[in-house]
Each structure stands twice: as structure tokens, then as C-alpha cells.
Amino acid sequence: MVRLKNKGIFIFAILCILLMIIIYVVPGVGNLMKVSYVAEYGELSIYDDTTGYMVRNESVYEATANGKLNRLSKDGELIRKGTAAVEVSDGKEPEESDEFTKVKNKLKGKMISVADYKVTEGGLVSYYVDGMESKLTLKYAKSADEKFFSSLDKIEAIKLPESTAHKGYPLFKIVDGTKWYIVAFVRNGSAKKYEKGATIDVMFNPEKDRDIAQKDSDLIQMKVVEVSKSGGKTKLLLESNRYFDGIGSMRSIPVRLTTFNARGLILEKSSITKLDGKTGVYVKDKKGKQKFVPVNVIGEDGDKVVVSDSYYTDKDQNKVRTLDPFSDVIKRP
DSSP, X not given: OHHHHHHHXXXXXXXXXXXHIIIIIHHHHHHHHOOEEEOEEEEEEEEEEEEEEEEOOEEEEEOSSOEEEEEOSOTXXXXXXXXXXXXXXXXXXXXXXXXXXXXXXXXXXXSBOOTTOXXXXXXXXXXXXXXXXXXXXXXXXXXXXXXXXXXXXXXXXEEOOSSEEOTTSEEEEEEOTTOEEEEEEEEGGGGGGOOTTOEEEEEESTTSOXXXXXXXXXXXXXXXXXXXXXXXXXXXXEEEOOOOTTTTTOSEEEEEEEEEEEEEXXXXXXXXXXXXXXXXXXXXXXXXXXXXXEOOEEEEETTEEEEOOSEEEOTTSOEEEOOOTTOEEESOO
């Protein structure tokens, strides 16, 4: 009885293993054995997800006296040279805080002091400071390495007091909105995608849920100003003159750098072949016969390519019939 029981357990275990093989292994093998697939319309994007570090021309203004603070401009508002951003009336000395003291010490001797708080240069008003305003200049950013920029991840901008002014402490800052920069680091393998002078799409907070309007406002085209090696990575310096919400308060932010984006039929790169000097793929007709169809490759990324559908114009300006959506494409001709 014991032998029969043990034998039954053994058979049961074997059956369980076979069942797992059928469920998990066989489908994968089946996919490998597939010789064709359906060409579907889609979008191919080539991008790098990384962290962008904001570099701005910004000037911090300090309080020249203690008192009650009245803001004359909203955060993010553009004001002209000679315009007063705030006004301070006489009042008692407000309480200090460790948070503001640390920032004040970083900016000591580097803030602008004017009694009437009229700005010496026009720009965007910001009521956020992080103490890096005087250090992180464009010149410094060009020479700084990834270790320095990574340290900025721990720094958060603080919101300045709205109703009180404390002598010697920051009140507001003016940001030059006509030109600002982002420094980003990508893998060396991605370096060839970035050409000096080229324009790329930069999406801020790419993983954030947003509607179409928000997506458009968070997507900015930026010019590649410099591409250089820095340690084990490639350092990028990007430039823009377009305003976006948060330009004056953010220092580091997740970004998606897109160097290529196109819509068309998405194919596997292994399908692309040549016949008589022409680039194309083999497709199966309804009878299972294979035929060569020329294709126009728009772009590629890894094991995927995007090609024109239905028709395209060749280099001799001839209209060429090509793949239709849902064509049965041979995987490895």
C-alpha cells in the first residue's frame, strides 16, 4: 500500500510538471516558430529617460529692512526693468527659521539690494529659492560633472514668506525667461543620437498622468548646444527660450529626451532584406505564396523599424506601391 501511494504521488508530480510546461513553455516555443506576423500601424519613438537639471540666469533680491511684505507681482509673472516686484512697509522684525537661514547663508553677499525693490533687469518673478542661484551659472554648468549634478537631487526649493520681510533675507528672484538650459546625462551608447545644433523634444515628468492640453504644455523643443563625455556617460547641454510652468522653481526634474518620432507600419527589423538592390520584405498572399514588396524605412530602434504604408515616393520621384496595413509579413526571409 505504501509503494502504491508513493507511486501515485510521483505520477501526480510528473503530471503537474507537464502541465506547467504546457502553460508556460509551449506558448513561447510557438512564438519562436512563427514565420510571419501582421503589420500594424503604430508609432515608433526613440528616446532616453533621464534627469534634467535646470540652469538659469537668475538674480535674488534681499530685504533691505524688516516689515510687512506686499507682493506686487504673481509668481511666474513677467515684469520689465525698473518695475517694483514687492513693497515693504515698516513693521516688527519677523522670526527667523533654520530653513531660510541656510539659504541666506548660501547667497550671502550675492543678492541684489535695492531699497525700492525695482528690478535691475526684466524677467520672470519667482518666490522660490534653493541657494544655488549664484553658483549654478552657465559657465559652471559646462564644467561640472555628473557627481555635482546628482547632488542637486537632494535640494528642494523653498517658498519664501508671503507677508513678512526680514532684513538680509531673500524676498524674490528674477529669472531670465529668454534663455534657459537643461543639463542631462545619457548612456554613451546614445551619444550618436544627439547632434550639436539639432532640435529634440523634451517631455517633463514623462510618467505623470495628464490630459492632451497638459501634455502639450509639458512638451518643449530644445536645441542641443553641447555634447561631451563626462565620466562614463555623455553630457548634454540643451537650450530653450520657451516658458513653462515651474521654470523658476524646479532644479531637477525627470525628463524624456526624444530624438525621433514617426508613425507608420511597425515591422521587426529581421524582416528587412534586399532584392536587386531594393530594400523590402517578403509577404504571404491568401494562397500562402511569398512575394517581395519594397518598403521605405522611416526609422529604426533596436529590433523594430517603422515604414511607410500603401505608397511612398522613391529618390527618382516615382510613386511606389508598398505594404498595406495587416499584410502578413515574413519574420526572417
